[in-house]
Amino acid sequence: MFSLMDKSQLLITIAIIILQSHFSYWNYNITSKEKSQNIINVKNQNTHPTLKLEIYVPILCPIDPPSHYIPCPPLLSPPIPPCDQISLSLSLSLSLSLNNIHELNPLLPPTYKETKKFKLVNEKNPKRKMSDRFFTVGLITAWYSSNIGVLLLNKFLLSNYGFKYPIFLTLCHMLACSLLSYVAISWIKVVPMQSIKSRVQFLKISSLGFIFCLSVVGGNISLRYLAVSFNQAVGATTPFFTAVFAYLMTLKKEGWLTYVTLIPVVTGVVIASGGEPSFHVFGFIMCVGATAARALKSVLQGILLSSEGEKLNSMNLLMYMGPVAVAFLLPAALYMEEDVVGITIALARDDVSIVWYLVFNSALAYFVNLTNFLVTKHTSALTLQVLGNAKGAVAVVVSILIFRNPVSVTGMLGYSLTVTGVILYSEAKKRNR
Template sequence: MSVYQQIVRTYFFVVTWMSISMAVIMFNKWILAYYGFPYPLALTMWHMFFCSSVAFVLVRVLKVVKSIGMSSKDYQRRVVPIGLLYAASLWLSNSAYLYLSVSFIQMTKALMPGLVYMIGCIMGTEVFTPKVTFNMVVIAIGVAIAAYGELNFVMIGVVEQLSSLLFEATRLMLVQVLINSQGLGMNPIQSLYYVSPACFVCLSIPFMALEFPLISERIESGSLIVSPYIMLGNAFAAFALNLAVFLLVGKTSALTMNIAGVLKDWILIWMSASVFAAPVSTLNLVGYFLAFLAVCYYNNHKLQQMKSREKANAKDEEEGGKKEDN
């Protein structure tokens, strides 16, 4: 493959992932806050049901993707905790759309590297260093400034969004500890096949207590009118996003996804202000820009660590080859 073809392919996967990701975020915001369906639990359960069904067909019926043959004991021990955290993260993140603007939610996501680092230090997957910790403090200060300048600051929405990020960071660490470290790496279809049903069951418990009575009352009164085409399109977009992530990381790299994610966040901030008329203050932008610079510095730090490890591994392999020759 020529250099030109590689560049075109990389940009194609980047644009595809960014487009689908932004479409899902804006679509969810519109359904929950403007369409007349303010039920984040029901919407998240619908996504999980759709993803579980499609993954089941692909794995069990069409056999496009193979299952990894996990026992019921391993499923309960490794997948169910991840599904529980995933359910909480999705529920709370969708709930935050009822109170906060898309732009401010994207700004708070700058805290994710710090939360992952903190949880990683607790679980022993990350090494505590003063330099990285200071970097995370700068990110937190930037997000705090952005929050202080938020014109539509709603405390319950902020608590839900921050809780969602905390659950997601914990989930990522558990995936690393319970799945990847055991050699059970999964592609997105396999992940949906195993995790989505557990997530659906975990969501059904609070759904029956919180949203089912409200939805039933509106159905009986005839005030709840939802187009099946809109809901089907929303679920398909959520499923397509998982495939786009797999293609982007598999065909390029995780670093490319991180860089594209930074650009996507800025575009979403602009789109939120344009489409939903969400006000963005100067203090918002100043705080997020500070957090953005700190996140870029942290990503560069991780990249240098990765290169150092690759050089060390290459050197060890070279020295091992020389010993074998001797």
């Protein structure tokens, strides 16, 4: 046991142990700019640090190095000279909560608890901060516009315009997603290119692509028979199907409160169905099937691409799923929608606007996925979930104003109950984490 020890060295050692326990993916290096000050720089491995946290811990050090001290670990050797102040500079990402930093407080020696001072410095200037806000608002507006736009345009083409070929329309969507995804990733470099590493991974992506195209086809078929407002009400039950598939496939159980919140989700759709003036049995079945397929894809994606080596971001996954969906949809469209190509060409000769409708609609379908990815990247998944709940309500109001479809009070009450259940479900999930 040593009778004397270098307090500055001990405190630095404690600080590094604390940082290691809280930030397992951080690396650090130690530099000494002046004799009287030791600095520990802890750098995040992320490529875009946005915040800087400075922790100042004034301490008292002996004037001369003690004759005996605790041997320095390999990381800290050679021994660091005495200092008057230790500055810990952490480069943090926005996603890091300051609560984690405050947890350092009880772990430091009692003598120094009162002397800690946290100083948060935003490295961005006010003008940059304002421009970032405008950029985020612009992204959210683009996401809303593309989501609601593709939904309304699908309804217009399949129902009002008379283009009764939902499988061919979905095929156009998937072609656009395949081509534009490749351009965005390979040329524009929206995200880094991720490659498929094995045949097994390709088969997993193919199965996801098949389910993905089933969900899109089912949704487009339902729009031919159902009003957009009722379509959105049924689509809002996705959390119910997600919870069911998660339990059946992974035996994952949620808290009892989460299951309780699913009751108004389902009850609302039942009420809305009874009060829907333009209810259509086949359209309803297709819409429920599309919603279930969307939930199944979400659960399967978490199971099949769970390992770190196989995980793909949503843009790369879309780029690989698109061609798979095209491979499934092309023969299905040619077989089930007889002479659809010839009919489309004939329509284009009579009215060239159908070509522009299809091109614009297909591009918009891709931008739904692109803006969805960018909004998640620049905000959070929770923000996207909240915005998604509001988006459904906005789409219902806009569709009623445009298409003038009859809506009953019972139907609106049912839809409101479903949306309320979805919001409660989101809150219950958040509390269980």
